[in-house]
Amino acid sequence: MMANAEIRQRENEKSLLLSFSNALASIRNKEQLAKEFSDELRKFGVIGNYSLRLLSADQKYHQMYLYDARDAFTEHPGFNHILTMQCDVNDGITNLVLDSQEPLSFNIQELNERKTVPPYVKWWREIGLIELTGLRVRLGEVNIGILWLSIPQDYDKSANALLLKSISSQIAIALSNIHSNEKVVAQLEVIEKYKQQLEEEKVYLREEIQTTHNYDEIIGNSKEMKKTFQMVSQVEATDSTVLILGETGTGKELIARAIHNNSPRRDRLMIKVNCATLPANLIESELFGHEKGSFTGATERRVGKFELADKGTLFLDEIGELPLELQVKLLRALQEKEIERIGGRGTIKVDVRIIAATNRDLEKEMAEGRFRSDLYYRINIFPISLPPLRSRPEDIPSLASHFLQRFSKKLGKPIDAIGSNAMRELTQYSWPGNIRELEHLIERSILLTNGTMIKEIQLPVMRDKNKPLTSETVTCLKTIDENERDHILSVLKYCRGRIGGEGGAAERLGVPKSTLNSKIKRLGIRREHLY
Numbered sequence: 001m002m003a004n005a006e007i008r009q010r011e012n013e014k015s016l017l018l019s020f021s022n023a024l025a026s027i028r029n030k031e032q033l034a035k036e037f038s039d040e041l042r043k044f045g046v047i048g049n050y051s052l053r054l055l056s057a058d059q060k061y062h063q064m065y066l067y068d069a070r071d072a073f074t075e076h077p078g079f080n081h082i083l084t085m086q087c088d089v090n091d092g093i094t095n096l097v098l099d100s101q102e103p104l105s106f107n108i109q110e111l112n113e114r115k116t117v118p119p120y121v122k123w124w125r126e127i128g129l130i131e132l133t134g135l136r137v138r139l140g141e142v143n144i145g146i147l148w149l150s151i152p153q154d155y156d157k158s159a160n161a162l163l164l165k166s167i168s169s170q171i172a173i174a175l176s177n178i179h180s181n182e183k184v185v186a187q188l189e190v191i192e193k194y195k196q197q198l199e200e201e202k203v204y205l206r207e208e209i210q211t212t213h214n215y216d217e218i219i220g221n222s223k224e225m226k227k228t229f230q231m232v233s234q235v236e237a238t239d240s241t242v243l244i245l246g247e248t249g250t251g252k253e254l255i256a257r258a259i260h261n262n263s264p265r266r267d268r269l270m271i272k273v274n275c276a277t278l279p280a281n282l283i284e285s286e287l288f289g290h291e292k293g294s295f296t297g298a299t300e301r302r303v304g305k306f307e308l309a310d311k312g313t314l315f316l317d318e319i320g321e322l323p324l325e326l327q328v329k330l331l332r333a334l335q336e337k338e339i340e341r342i343g344g345r346g347t348i349k350v351d352v353r354i355i356a357a358t359n360r361d362l363e364k365e366m367a368e369g370r371f372r373s374d375l376y377y378r379i380n381i382f383p384i385s386l387p388p389l390r391s392r393p394e395d396i397p398s399l400a401s402h403f404l405q406r407f408s409k410k411l412g413k414p415i416d417a418i419g420s421n422a423m424r425e426l427t428q429y430s431w432p433g434n435i436r437e438l439e440h441l442i443e444r445s446i447l448l449t450n451g452t453m454i455k456e457i458q459l460p461v462m463r464d465k466n467k468p469l470t471s472e473t474v475t476c477l478k479t480i481d482e483n484e485r486d487h488i489l490s491v492l493k494y495c496r497g498r499i500g501g502e503g504g505a506a507e508r509l510g511v512p513k514s515t516l517n518s519k520i521k522r523l524g525i526r527r528e529h530l531y
């Protein structure tokens with residue numbers, strides 16, 4: 001028969017255990033466990049210090065996992081070392097506890113008199129512990145750690161073994177919950193990363209769709225263009241690197257897309273990187289991506305264009321503008337077929353077809369030390385040179401009609417012809433901005449025309465090579481930027497200053513709103529210029 005006092009004590013322990021298991025049931029992470037565990041253990045009264053050591057996955061080592069942060073020993077200079085140190089499971093103490101169903105108590109002084117003493121036992125003596133009781137922590141049939149409790153010597157541990165074992169079982173359940181929760185959190189992080197990557201791809205694709213035209217429509221019947229088409233057809237089905245050369249506006253990007261669209265990679269993305277428009281310090285991250293926190297401003301992980309183009313095509317526009325230090329990194333990526341994110345821990349394999357383009361004379365750039373020869377030879381495998389428009393004036397009428405059709409439809413104006421005088425002027429002009437300039441000029445002419453035929457074309461004044469430059473011709477000769485500025489201004493005026501939305505200037509110009517905004521900024525166009 002149990003004495004009344006003993007019955008009361010058992011009742012009290014039962015309610016303490018219930019409170020203990022309730023508190024531990026809702027625990028989801030280590031920090032919560034540390035707090036609840038300390039608070040709850042203290043309620044038992046008899047338990048002083050505690051520490052929880054966990055076994056490694058291979059069950060060979062054990063390491064400190066949890067301790068009471070309020071204990072004075074955490075201030076001890078050797079504490080950090082003890083915290084991170086991994087000890088052998090077969091150290092003559094841990095293995096005994098792990099093999100025992102019952103709690104095992106050890107006198108610290110006696111343990112320290114042994115021939116070989118594990119470092120954590122020496123530490124126990126240093127911080128003045130007298131006796132510790134060890135309980136194995138098990139999940140099912142598997143040992144996962146040891147709970148060390150400091151309990152007064154006069155406390156009857158064998159009579160209270162059940163209580164102590166219940167504490168250790170509750171701890172095991174809490175650890176299992178934490179583990180499952182960590183797994184869920186890690187999986188959610190992975191899902192979040194994929195979501196972010198998809199989001200980036202979506203944004204990219206949306207911009208691409210807005211900037212891509214109908215690429216089946218490459219106009220040109222001249223001998224030069226026929227030769228270009230023939231070269232494109234020779235290389236499109238392969239994985240070979242292509243280098244497209246030509247003055248600005250000759251259709252390098254158009255040809256790059258045609259190659260990609262007719263290649264076996266057509267179902268994947270063609271990703272464009274403009275090496276000229278990005279500041280040098282951003283190109284590396286643009287190409288190779290970065291990990292969160294890898295540099296100031298890297299607040300999120302970013303997937304680089306190389307990774308986005310995996311199994312597809314990477315179009316390196318204006319490659320001649322790539323800073324020298326990045327040329328080395330690009331060359332390495334092309335040779336090794338792998339990249340490393342900034343701040344990343346390892347390399348990532350990529351399968352990317354490269355199409356590069358430039359309007360620079362790369363051999364000259366190389367001779368003047370601005371372009372690495374090894375990179376030049378790596379990309380100059382299949383060069384395609386696009387002829388300037390002035391060398392194929394026979395293509396001008398069909399190009400002009402093509403743009404007339406496209407823009408009259410887009411601008412909703414019933415203009416279907418170009419007068420013969422205007423056409424003659426078009427074919428005689430030298431087109432420094434090539435097809436892009438012709439495209440812009442036709443659009444502007446449509447905006448300025450009333451009626452169904454373009455009779456007048458406002459061409460920039462051309463310089464007659466035989467005549468000396470006069471101050472008038474000098475001021476009238478426009479740069480490509482000036483032409484672009486004029487064109488954007490006319491479209492903005494036509495749209496009454498509206499940039500975004502349906503029928504806005506960005507849509508009419510066939511560029512994303514963000515691109516138009518940056519052009520407006522770059523070209524110094526301000527609201528007052530519209531009126």
Ligand SMILES: Nc1ncnc2c1ncn2[C@@H]1O[C@H](COP(=O)(O)OP(=O)(O)OP(=O)(O)O)[C@@H](O)[C@H]1O
Nearest residue numbers: 217218219220247248249250251252253254435436
């Ligand atoms: N043969 C063509 N037929 C129809 N449109 C063309 C042709 N060539 C170029 N274009 C049009 O001219 C514009 C300029 O072409 P693209 O952007 O491909 O030139 P680019 O050489 O890449 O220019 P940049 O060197 O300035 O980047 C585009 O709108 C494109 O659709």
